[in-house]
Amino acid sequence: MLRSFIEFFSFSDPNVVYVVVGTLLIGASSSIVGCFTVLRKRSLVGDAIAHAVLPGVCLAFLLHGEKDPLILLLGAFISGWISIIVIDLIVENTRIKTDAALGIVLSVFFGLGILLLTHIQKTGNASQSGLDSFLFGKAASIVGADLYTFGAVAVLLMVAVFAFFREFTLISFDPNYAQSIGMPVKWYQLVLSSLTVLAVTVGIQAVGVVLMAALLITPAVAARFWTHRLWLMIVLAALIGAIANVSGAFISYAAPRMPTGPWIIVVLTFLAMFSMFFAPQRGFLSKWRKARSSKARIFEENVLKLLYQLEEKDGNKKVDRSIQEMLKRRDWKHSEVKAALKRLDRRALVTGQSENWRLSQEGRMEGQRIVRIHRLWELYLTTVMKVAPDHVHETAEVMEHIINPPLEKKLMRLLNKPERDPHDSPIPYAEDDI
Amino acid sequence: MIKRVDNSILEVHDLTVSYHNKPVLWNIDFDLPSGIVAGIIGPNGAGKSTLIKSIMGLISPDQGYTKIFGQPLNEIRSRVSYVPQRESVDWDFPASAMDVVLMGRYSERGFWGRYNDEDRKIAKQSLEQVDMLPFANRQISQLSGGQQQRVFLARALAQQADIYFMDEPFAGVDAATEASILNLLREMSHSGKTMIVVHHDLQSAYDYFDWMILLNRRLIAVGPKADVFTDELIQETYGGNLSILATLGNIMQQKDYPK
């Protein structure tokens, strides 16, 4: 394994160089275009195009008689392009919806392609083996001459996306508005679709018809997790696509009987899963952690509130309260109360040790604030919203953790700085002596 | 009741619009003066969005035409601005509020231009006008519905047009936003701009608009609100005899009549 790794990445074998550069270009260019496919919610279109290129490849082969990659690519491009035109025509002129039109085009074109492929195989043409790689991809067979094609296509795609960046952004985000300012939206959509066809045509060299949609879509989806900026998303997608493709090529180099395409997709899927879980902000893990930390904060606030209420009840600020005493009042677990108190201690909101704690001055202010909001909200519900007093406690339990100082002030002004809540408990204010 | 005006800036002439051979607007014919806030009022499915979409050239009508400032739309696009319904786009798009507002400067720059400092200045002013400057760099998916609506308005303002078509700018915004949008509309109309606003809430319509266009598949009335906002006309718009047109539309769709 290590040996083949060194062999592969030392690029001593010129064939390896071709494969690495080739797959890298393919991965990057299809991912760039794929970003717009994803943003325009056209993921299925990628799949349809990928399947629709097959009859073009076969026809080109039949007409030309041998496996010239350029001719095959041309055939693929033409039939992919026809397929998107047909999809558009169906959607515009019949009442068939887009997804159904995609399904129809995909199956008809692919069926035709398989038919032609079977015919070619029956006639037993020797160079036909090259055609199979179109179905499942065979990056390992990339040779020097292919690189020029891939390189040219990759450069073309990058330049086009760069040149049309504002236009593609506009028609992807808000095509109605784009048209309203007189942009030739249809034309730009056609340009974008043609670029997609081009990317797909080249991409099937690496992963084949069946998995091409994944190569187009997955890098963009993965990249979206990491950023809110479109250009950065495009750069990241290109990077992810390139990494996946080169790793796929390496795996099939190390184990020659492994097909490239599926391995590329496995790596891509792994990268997408990784992004989905670990990306900051949008990733599941960060969302989960945020939810957990706000849960912890709410619990801390509840502990402060309880300590404040205990003080309020006996008017004594100078005694420690044991955790046991707190548990009598609330349905909490001993361990979680203790942990929360330790965290509060670190923020200097409580003082004490192990089982016995009391509020610090700051902690008292905080506890009082929560009690105040709770009671203000209850009063707001009963007086302004006319909710029965016995129904207000539950929502106040939630609101006390949500209402921020400006809202609190508004609430207080609206209620004329009231003295007592609906249950006749006093509403404490910061300037009261505490 | 269709009030004619002498110096009209918008002329809608005998417009009929269909989706898949099913007419949803029938022979709409009216004109509007400049410097007003006009409301297009009608129940859900009345064809309000369809009307401004076809004025903006997004849908081609079966028959009829519209002229703005006496010219076809294509001649004077830069003086016309459109605010689509907020739900018509996906707000999870990777863009900041500023990015979206800058789109309003695209028509000025065109394909060969780039957004420059002047565009950024205008975009900032537009955001300021709708109280959204503090959120200029905020990702649009992290804005509230009302804030997103204001970003859309700012984009239209950045176009510095003379006539504005807005599709439901008051939908799903809170009272404070509603008041500030209304203020903006009034200010703009006082400075001579014309604001044409789709709205479906009857309660507030009378307070918001100078002129009203009552619409339900066909044109019920157009004119200054005092003339138009009568029990009878409102009844005709919201309760009235829609069923005949709706049924007729369905028949035409089934028969696939030639347009």
Ligand SMILES: Nc1ncnc2c1ncn2[C@@H]1O[C@H](COP(=O)(O)OP(=O)(O)OP(=O)(O)O)[C@@H](O)[C@H]1O
């Ligand atoms: N793209 C479309 N294809 C087919 N029918 C459509 C399409 N868009 C709208 N319609 C139909 O045309 C009619 C008018 O729709 P329109 O959106 O103009 O109404 P509206 O007055 O804006 O309603 P709302 O208040 O719900 O926004 C409706 O019956 C609607 O179902």
Ligand SMILES: [Mg+2]
């Ligand atoms: Mg509408």
